[in-house]
Amino acid sequence: MSIVADAEAALEGRADVVAVGVDVELLSAVLSARHEDGEGRWRVACSPGVVDELGRAFVLGTAAAEACARGAIAFRTGTGARPDRTLFASSGRIDAVAGPETDRALLTEVDPDRAAAASEAVEARFEASEPASIGMPPRSRLLSAAREALDDRFADDLGVVLSTLGADPTALARSEALDDRTLLVALAARHDHLFSDVREWADDLGIAPKQTFSAARRALEERGLIESIKVPMGIGRPNYRLRAVDETLYRVDAEAFLPALREVFEAADAGSGPGAGGARVDDRPVWDRRP
Numbered sequence: 001m002s003i004v005a006d007a008e009a010a011l012e013g014r015a016d017v018v019a020v021g022v023d024v025e026l027l028s029a030v031l032s033a034r035h036e037d038g039e040g041r042w043r044v045a046c047s048p049g050v051v052d053e054l055g056r057a058f059v060l061g062t063a064a065a066e067a068c069a070r071g072a073i074a075f076r077t078g079t080g081a082r083p084d085r086t087l088f089a090s091s092g093r094i095d096a097v098a099g100p101e102t103d104r105a106l107l108t109e110v111d112p113d114r115a116a117a118a119s120e121a122v123e124a125r126f127e128a129s130e131p132a133s134i135g136m137p138p139r140s141r142l143l144s145a146a147r148e149a150l151d152d153r154f155a156d157d158l159g160v161v162l163s164t165l166g167a168d169p170t171a172l173a174r175s176e177a178l179d180d181r182t183l184l185v186a187l188a189a190r191h192d193h194l195f196s197d198v199r200e201w202a203d204d205l206g207i208a209p210k211q212t213f214s215a216a217r218r219a220l221e222e223r224g225l226i227e228s229i230k231v232p233m234g235i236g237r238p239n240y241r242l243r244a245v246d247e248t249l250y251r252v253d254a255e256a257f258l259p260a261l262r263e264v265f266e267a268a269d270a271g272s273g274p275g276a277g278g279a280r281v282d283d284r285p286v287w288d289r290r291p
Contacts, residue, residue: 015039055135058180069138076129160254189242223268
Protein backbone atom coordinates (compact mmCIF):
# COMPACT_ATOMS: atom_id res chain seq x y z
CA MET A 1 0.00 0.00 0.00
CA SER A 2 1.06 3.61 -0.55
CA ILE A 3 1.47 6.10 2.26
CA VAL A 4 -1.75 7.78 1.12
CA ALA A 5 -3.70 4.52 1.31
CA ASP A 6 -2.12 3.71 4.68
CA ALA A 7 -3.01 7.12 6.07
CA GLU A 8 -6.58 6.96 4.79
CA ALA A 9 -7.05 3.51 6.33
CA ALA A 10 -5.57 4.70 9.63
CA LEU A 11 -7.86 7.75 9.78
CA GLU A 12 -11.04 6.00 8.68
CA GLY A 13 -13.74 6.09 11.36
CA ARG A 14 -11.81 8.22 13.84
CA ALA A 15 -13.27 11.29 15.54
CA ASP A 16 -11.79 14.68 16.41
CA VAL A 17 -8.54 14.12 14.54
CA VAL A 18 -5.79 16.72 14.84
CA ALA A 19 -3.18 16.59 12.09
CA VAL A 20 -0.02 18.63 11.56
CA GLY A 21 2.57 18.76 8.80
CA VAL A 22 0.08 17.58 6.19
CA ASP A 23 1.30 17.84 2.60
CA VAL A 24 -0.79 17.84 -0.56
CA GLU A 25 -0.56 14.08 -1.03
CA LEU A 26 -1.63 13.29 2.54
CA LEU A 27 -4.34 15.94 2.47
CA SER A 28 -6.15 13.84 -0.11
CA ALA A 29 -6.12 10.95 2.39
CA VAL A 30 -7.51 13.22 5.12
CA LEU A 31 -10.34 14.41 2.89
CA SER A 32 -11.19 10.90 1.75
CA ALA A 33 -11.24 9.59 5.32
CA ARG A 34 -13.32 12.47 6.73
CA HIS A 35 -16.79 11.51 5.55
CA GLU A 36 -19.72 13.91 5.61
CA ASP A 37 -21.32 11.95 8.44
CA GLY A 38 -18.09 11.73 10.46
CA GLU A 39 -17.84 12.90 14.05
CA GLY A 40 -16.36 16.16 15.24
CA ARG A 41 -14.44 18.83 13.40
CA TRP A 42 -11.00 17.71 12.36
CA ARG A 43 -8.18 20.22 12.72
CA VAL A 44 -5.46 20.17 10.07
CA ALA A 45 -2.28 22.25 9.95
CA CYS A 46 -0.77 21.89 6.51
CA SER A 47 2.88 22.20 5.60
CA PRO A 48 3.89 25.71 4.47
CA GLY A 49 2.80 26.40 0.91
CA VAL A 50 0.10 23.72 0.78
CA VAL A 51 -2.87 26.05 1.28
CA ASP A 52 -1.50 28.38 -1.39
CA GLU A 53 -1.21 25.39 -3.71
CA LEU A 54 -4.85 24.51 -3.07
CA GLY A 55 -5.78 27.83 -4.67
CA ARG A 56 -4.37 26.48 -7.94
CA ALA A 57 -5.59 22.88 -7.58
CA PHE A 58 -9.18 22.74 -8.82
CA VAL A 59 -10.07 19.21 -7.72
CA LEU A 60 -8.30 19.04 -4.36
CA GLY A 61 -8.87 22.73 -3.60
CA THR A 62 -12.64 22.62 -4.10
CA ALA A 63 -12.85 19.41 -2.04
CA ALA A 64 -10.89 21.00 0.81
CA ALA A 65 -12.93 24.20 0.63
CA GLU A 66 -16.14 22.15 0.78
CA ALA A 67 -14.96 20.32 3.90
CA CYS A 68 -14.12 23.67 5.46
CA ALA A 69 -17.49 25.19 4.49
CA ARG A 70 -19.33 22.21 6.03
CA GLY A 71 -17.43 22.68 9.27
CA ALA A 72 -15.89 19.23 8.88
CA ILE A 73 -12.27 20.43 8.82
CA ALA A 74 -10.50 23.57 10.04
CA PHE A 75 -7.35 24.39 8.08
CA ARG A 76 -4.24 26.21 9.18
CA THR A 77 -0.65 26.58 7.99
CA GLY A 78 2.08 25.15 10.17
CA THR A 79 4.79 27.32 11.69
CA GLY A 80 7.82 26.86 13.90
CA ALA A 81 10.52 24.22 13.75
CA ARG A 82 9.89 21.33 11.35
CA PRO A 83 6.37 22.39 10.31
CA ASP A 84 6.37 19.58 7.74
CA ARG A 85 6.75 16.76 10.30
CA THR A 86 3.50 14.83 9.84
CA LEU A 87 1.50 13.54 12.81
CA PHE A 88 -2.13 12.45 13.19
CA ALA A 89 -3.62 12.42 16.69
CA SER A 90 -6.96 11.37 18.16
CA SER A 91 -8.13 9.93 21.45
CA GLY A 92 -5.74 7.17 22.55
CA ARG A 93 -3.77 7.02 19.31
CA ILE A 94 -1.12 8.88 17.37
CA ASP A 95 0.36 8.13 13.94
CA ALA A 96 3.61 9.55 12.60
CA VAL A 97 4.86 9.58 9.03
CA ALA A 98 8.50 8.52 8.92
CA GLY A 99 11.14 7.56 6.40
CA PRO A 100 12.59 9.07 3.23
CA GLU A 101 10.30 10.90 0.81
CA THR A 102 10.35 8.00 -1.64
CA ASP A 103 9.55 5.34 0.98
CA ARG A 104 7.43 6.86 3.72
CA ALA A 105 5.69 4.69 6.30
CA LEU A 106 3.14 5.20 9.05
CA LEU A 107 4.18 4.44 12.63
CA THR A 108 1.42 4.06 15.22
CA GLU A 109 1.46 4.52 19.00
CA VAL A 110 -1.48 3.40 21.15
CA ASP A 111 0.16 3.24 24.58
CA PRO A 112 -2.14 5.48 26.66
CA ASP A 113 0.58 7.54 28.34
CA ARG A 114 2.79 8.06 25.31
CA ALA A 115 -0.18 8.69 22.99
CA ALA A 116 -1.64 11.26 25.39
CA ALA A 117 1.64 13.17 25.68
CA ALA A 118 2.18 13.13 21.92
CA SER A 119 -1.41 14.26 21.29
CA GLU A 120 -0.90 17.26 23.55
CA ALA A 121 2.16 18.22 21.53
CA VAL A 122 0.22 17.87 18.27
CA GLU A 123 -2.60 20.05 19.59
CA ALA A 124 -0.07 22.66 20.69
CA ARG A 125 1.45 22.68 17.21
CA PHE A 126 -1.97 23.16 15.66
CA GLU A 127 -2.87 26.02 18.00
CA ALA A 128 0.43 27.74 17.16
CA SER A 129 -0.29 27.48 13.43
CA GLU A 130 -1.56 30.37 11.35
CA PRO A 131 -5.19 30.57 10.20
CA ALA A 132 -5.50 29.99 6.46
CA SER A 133 -8.15 30.39 3.80
CA ILE A 134 -8.42 28.33 0.63
CA GLY A 135 -8.48 30.17 -2.67
CA MET A 136 -10.81 27.73 -4.42
CA PRO A 137 -14.59 27.85 -3.84
CA PRO A 138 -16.44 25.04 -2.05
CA ARG A 139 -18.01 22.61 -4.48
CA SER A 140 -21.53 23.42 -3.29
CA ARG A 141 -21.03 27.12 -4.08
CA LEU A 142 -19.25 26.25 -7.33
CA LEU A 143 -22.22 24.24 -8.57
CA SER A 144 -24.91 26.63 -7.35
CA ALA A 145 -23.13 29.50 -9.10
CA ALA A 146 -22.87 27.39 -12.26
CA ARG A 147 -26.63 26.82 -12.22
CA GLU A 148 -27.22 30.54 -11.94
CA ALA A 149 -24.61 31.77 -14.43
CA LEU A 150 -24.78 28.90 -16.94
CA ASP A 151 -27.44 26.20 -16.54
CA ASP A 152 -28.45 23.02 -14.73
CA ARG A 153 -27.01 20.73 -17.42
CA PHE A 154 -23.53 22.20 -17.08
CA ALA A 155 -23.70 22.16 -13.27
CA ASP A 156 -24.97 18.59 -13.15
CA ASP A 157 -22.22 17.35 -15.47
CA LEU A 158 -19.53 19.22 -13.54
CA GLY A 159 -20.82 17.79 -10.27
CA VAL A 160 -20.64 14.27 -11.67
CA VAL A 161 -17.10 14.79 -12.99
CA LEU A 162 -15.92 16.12 -9.63
CA SER A 163 -17.54 13.24 -7.77
CA THR A 164 -15.64 10.76 -9.93
CA LEU A 165 -12.36 12.53 -9.12
CA GLY A 166 -12.90 12.76 -5.36
CA ALA A 167 -9.90 14.49 -3.79
CA ASP A 168 -7.26 13.29 -6.26
CA PRO A 169 -4.34 15.73 -5.88
CA THR A 170 -3.01 15.02 -9.38
CA ALA A 171 -6.27 15.34 -11.31
CA LEU A 172 -6.42 18.18 -13.86
CA ALA A 173 -3.09 19.60 -12.71
CA ARG A 174 -2.13 22.86 -14.37
CA SER A 175 1.23 21.42 -15.31
CA GLU A 176 -0.63 19.25 -17.84
CA ALA A 177 -2.04 20.26 -21.23
CA LEU A 178 -5.49 19.04 -20.17
CA ASP A 179 -6.17 20.91 -16.96
CA ASP A 180 -9.21 22.22 -15.11
CA ARG A 181 -9.66 25.14 -17.48
CA THR A 182 -9.63 22.78 -20.46
CA LEU A 183 -12.31 20.67 -18.79
CA LEU A 184 -14.53 23.68 -18.10
CA VAL A 185 -14.26 24.98 -21.66
CA ALA A 186 -15.01 21.50 -23.04
CA LEU A 187 -18.06 21.19 -20.78
CA ALA A 188 -19.20 24.63 -21.90
CA ALA A 189 -18.88 23.51 -25.53
CA ARG A 190 -20.85 20.35 -24.72
CA HIS A 191 -23.73 22.64 -23.75
CA ASP A 192 -23.28 25.42 -26.34
CA HIS A 193 -22.40 28.16 -23.86
CA LEU A 194 -20.85 31.51 -24.58
CA PHE A 195 -17.12 31.58 -23.96
CA SER A 196 -17.45 34.84 -22.04
CA ASP A 197 -20.05 33.35 -19.70
CA VAL A 198 -17.98 30.36 -18.62
CA ARG A 199 -14.75 32.25 -18.12
CA GLU A 200 -16.41 35.12 -16.25
CA TRP A 201 -18.18 32.61 -13.99
CA ALA A 202 -14.84 30.95 -13.27
CA ASP A 203 -13.10 34.27 -12.69
CA ASP A 204 -15.83 35.51 -10.33
CA LEU A 205 -15.48 32.36 -8.22
CA GLY A 206 -11.70 32.60 -8.07
CA ILE A 207 -11.03 29.42 -10.04
CA ALA A 208 -8.68 31.15 -12.47
CA PRO A 209 -8.34 34.57 -14.13
CA LYS A 210 -10.60 34.79 -17.16
CA GLN A 211 -7.75 35.65 -19.52
CA THR A 212 -6.15 32.24 -18.85
CA PHE A 213 -9.06 30.43 -20.50
CA SER A 214 -8.10 31.52 -24.01
CA ALA A 215 -5.25 29.01 -24.09
CA ALA A 216 -7.64 26.22 -23.06
CA ARG A 217 -10.10 27.15 -25.81
CA ARG A 218 -7.28 27.30 -28.35
CA ALA A 219 -5.96 23.88 -27.28
CA LEU A 220 -9.36 22.29 -27.87
CA GLU A 221 -9.90 24.10 -31.17
CA GLU A 222 -6.47 23.18 -32.52
CA ARG A 223 -7.22 19.52 -31.83
CA GLY A 224 -10.52 19.75 -33.68
CA LEU A 225 -12.62 19.00 -30.59
CA ILE A 226 -14.61 22.23 -30.33
CA GLU A 227 -15.35 25.29 -32.42
CA SER A 228 -16.08 28.92 -31.62
CA ILE A 229 -18.92 30.61 -33.48
CA LYS A 230 -18.88 34.41 -33.51
CA VAL A 231 -22.02 35.88 -31.97
CA PRO A 232 -23.09 39.49 -32.65
CA MET A 233 -23.01 41.34 -29.34
CA GLY A 234 -23.16 44.98 -30.42
CA ILE A 235 -20.30 47.37 -29.79
CA GLY A 236 -17.15 45.94 -28.28
CA ARG A 237 -15.10 42.80 -28.59
CA PRO A 238 -16.82 39.90 -30.38
CA ASN A 239 -18.21 37.04 -28.34
CA TYR A 240 -18.10 33.38 -29.23
CA ARG A 241 -20.44 30.48 -28.66
CA LEU A 242 -18.60 27.25 -27.93
CA ARG A 243 -19.73 24.05 -29.62
CA ALA A 244 -18.46 20.51 -29.51
CA VAL A 245 -17.20 19.29 -32.87
CA ASP A 246 -16.18 15.80 -31.81
CA GLU A 247 -19.45 13.97 -31.17
CA THR A 248 -17.87 12.04 -28.30
CA LEU A 249 -18.04 15.18 -26.20
CA TYR A 250 -21.80 15.57 -26.47
CA ARG A 251 -22.88 11.92 -26.61
CA VAL A 252 -20.87 10.39 -23.76
CA ASP A 253 -22.42 10.18 -20.29
CA ALA A 254 -21.17 12.65 -17.69
CA GLU A 255 -19.47 9.89 -15.68
CA ALA A 256 -17.27 9.10 -18.67
CA PHE A 257 -16.83 12.66 -19.93
CA LEU A 258 -13.35 13.34 -18.58
CA PRO A 259 -11.84 9.98 -19.69
CA ALA A 260 -13.45 10.46 -23.11
CA LEU A 261 -12.12 14.01 -23.36
CA ARG A 262 -8.66 12.83 -22.40
CA GLU A 263 -8.79 10.05 -24.99
CA VAL A 264 -9.71 12.28 -27.92
CA PHE A 265 -7.37 15.03 -26.69
CA GLU A 266 -4.42 12.64 -26.62
CA ALA A 267 -5.46 10.99 -29.88
CA ALA A 268 -5.26 14.37 -31.59
CA ASP A 269 -1.81 14.91 -30.08
CA ALA A 270 -0.73 11.53 -31.41
CA GLY A 271 -1.73 12.50 -34.93
CA SER A 272 -4.87 10.39 -35.18
CA GLY A 273 -6.65 13.33 -36.73
CA PRO A 274 -8.90 16.00 -35.26
CA GLY A 275 -11.73 14.72 -33.13
CA ALA A 276 -11.22 10.99 -32.80
CA GLY A 277 -14.95 10.65 -32.26
CA GLY A 278 -15.82 12.16 -35.62
CA ALA A 279 -17.08 15.48 -36.91
CA ARG A 280 -20.21 17.22 -35.68
CA VAL A 281 -23.11 16.00 -37.77
CA ASP A 282 -25.38 19.06 -37.69
CA ASP A 283 -25.92 22.52 -36.24
CA ARG A 284 -28.63 21.70 -33.73
CA PRO A 285 -27.95 22.54 -30.06
CA VAL A 286 -26.32 19.67 -28.21
CA TRP A 287 -29.43 18.86 -26.16
CA ASP A 288 -31.27 18.19 -29.43
CA ARG A 289 -28.42 16.16 -30.89
CA ARG A 290 -28.26 13.52 -28.21
CA PRO A 291 -30.08 10.25 -28.92
